[in-house]
Amino acid sequence: MRKIFLILIISGLLVGNFIFAQMTENEKDIMQKMPQPEFIYPTEGMELKGMVKIEIKVGGANSVEFYLRKPESLQEIYLGSASSPEKDLWRLDWDTTKTPNGSYYLFAKITNIYGTYSSLGITISVNNEILRNEEEEKQISEQIQQTEKIGEQQTQEIESTTQSITQEAQILTEPEAQILKESLQEFSEKTKEEIVAPPEIKKETQEKKEEIKSEILEKVPPLIKPEIKSQLEKLEEKIKKSEKEKLEIIQKISKDSDNDGLPDHEEIRLGTDPFNPDTDGDSFLDGAEVxxxxxxxxxxxxxxxxxxxxxxxxxxxxxxxxVERVEISTLPTGEIGIKFEGKGRPISFITLYIYSPLLVLTTKTDGNGHWEYILDKPLEEGEHEVFVAVTNNSGEITARSEGFKFIKTLTAVAAIGLPAEKEKVISPSEAFQKTAILLLIAIVILAIGIALIIIGILVRRGEKEIKSKI
Incomplete structure (x- = not known):
């Protein structure tokens, strides 16, 4: 039995060493066949804007795709498929205005006869100028100043009326005069509240105001009561008029013109653009960032x-x-692409998620909220699903469309109403890994078979030796 166990151990070690040596050699060979690209443009650390032509040199590639990744993320964002105008040279036209401002890691996915692999990349930044409507922002600033001016005028009017009434009522003691001032202030506040009070409490507010008014008139001598009453009515009219003017302006500046979650007056205070939901152009809405x-x-x-x-x-x-439409589109190269169209918040970035396999894209809506994206990367034939979404700085989805399911055939796409089956597309490198695992299993089975044969031979020899001794 000891001999048998020893043989099994030795066989396992020999087979294991053989497999490891073979896989190591294969790995070295594959690494040698995965040349890294030379970035001609852009180069490390460059700041990009507008239209850019990405250009690299890499030998032995059958196809090249370019991707972005934010330094703090593992999410790959597809840019496009490169063309090769000459041997080993690959180019892609990139409209950086469709990409949010920020720092990125730019790299290529290269396919050659050995499979597909991700190359080493470079760090670049996108910094497109964000235009602002200074004239409209100026108007909002002026309206804010106007509300402040109205508030100051109201304060002066209340103080003037209070002073006038207290002077008229000179026979009042100092404590009585102080109570009168406080009552006048409360009367003014209730007059303001009456303007903005909802219908269900408006009557109650009016009654409280009239009650305070009666208390004030009771505190002054009968001779000056008509004059004081007249002054209170004039003050009430002035407050109501100025408060209505102020309310109209506040309603204008309190609206959220760009629907980013921040009212216009708050955007002016912060310095953000009230008419652009993403002032810094980094794909995160101003309201979400704040x-x-x-x-x-x-x-x-x-x-x-x-x-x-x-x-x-x-x-x-x-x-x-x-996502409103998915259709076939002819690319400038004459090949078939897929055009996606839909709606979003005007002048903002959106992210497209296409399944499956997962493909992440970014683009920007126009002033009407319309967006479109022409995908130059071939999708597998079968069922797919696409979503459009917006995320915050932490990657959390803050808005998301309904899923749009469609079928891709060789020459057409069509929307469907049934859930799409999730298909896994196996890349050449994954196929190689699976083949290596199957080969390993086969070798182990073979080793076990050889060991069993050796064991069988030893057992028979033992039996023969026993019989010969007998």
Whole structure:
């Protein structure tokens, strides 16, 4: 039995060493066949804006795709498929205005005869100028100043009337005069409240105001009561008029013109653009950045972004964010692409998630909220699903469309109403890994078989030796 166990151990070690040596050699060979690209443009640390032509040199590639990744994220964002105007040279035209401002890691996915692999990349930044409507912002600033001026005028009017009434009632003691001032102040406040009070409490507010008015008139001598009453009525009319003017202005500046979660007057105070939901152009809405403690005036992603799976999040603001159409589009190269169209918040960035396999894209809506994206990357034939979403600085989805399911055939796409089956597309490198695992299993089985044969031979020899001795 000891011989048998010894043989099994030795066989296992020999087979294991053989497999390890083979896999190591294969790994070395593959690494040698995965040349890294030379970035001609852009180069490390460059700041980009507008249209950019990405250009690299890499040998032996059959195809090249470019991707972005934020330094603090593992999420890959697809840019496009490169063309090769000459041997080993690959180019892609990139409209950086469709990409949020910020720092990125730019790299390539290269496919050659050995499979697909991600290259080493470079760090670049996108910094496109964000235009602002200074004239309209100036108007809002002036309206804010006007409300402040109205408030100051109201204060002066109340103080003037209070002084006039107390002078008229000179026979009042100092404590009585102080009580009268406080009553006048309360009367003024109730007059203001009456203007903005909802219908259900308006009557109650009016009654309280009249009650305070009666108390004031009771505190003054009968001879001057008519004059005091007249002054109170004039003060009430002035407050009501100025408060209505003020309310009209507040209603204008309190609206959220760009629907980013911040009222216009707050955006003026913060220095953000009331007419652009994403002032710094980093794809995060101003309101979301303020609520999570980030600076809406400067691209400022979180320390670590972990993106949510839109399939695991319920639709939010689906009336705003939509995928409305998916259709075949002819690319400039003459090849077939897929055009996605939909709606979102005007002048803001949106993220597209296409399943499956997962493909993440970014683009920007126009002034009407319309967006479109032409995908130049071939999708597998079969069923797919696409979502449009918006995230905050931490990768949490704050808005998400309904899923749009479609079938892709060789020459067409069509929307469907049934849930799409999730298909896994296996890359050449994954296929190699699976083949290596199967080969390993086969070798182990073979080793066990050889060991069993050796054991059988030894057992028979033992039996023969026993019989010969007998």
């Amino acid at each position: 609520s999570t403690g980030f600076n809406p005036l400067k691209p400022s992603p979180a320390d670590k972004i972990v993106y949510q799976d839109p399939r695991k999040v319920l639709p939010r603001e689906a009336e705003i964010y939509k």
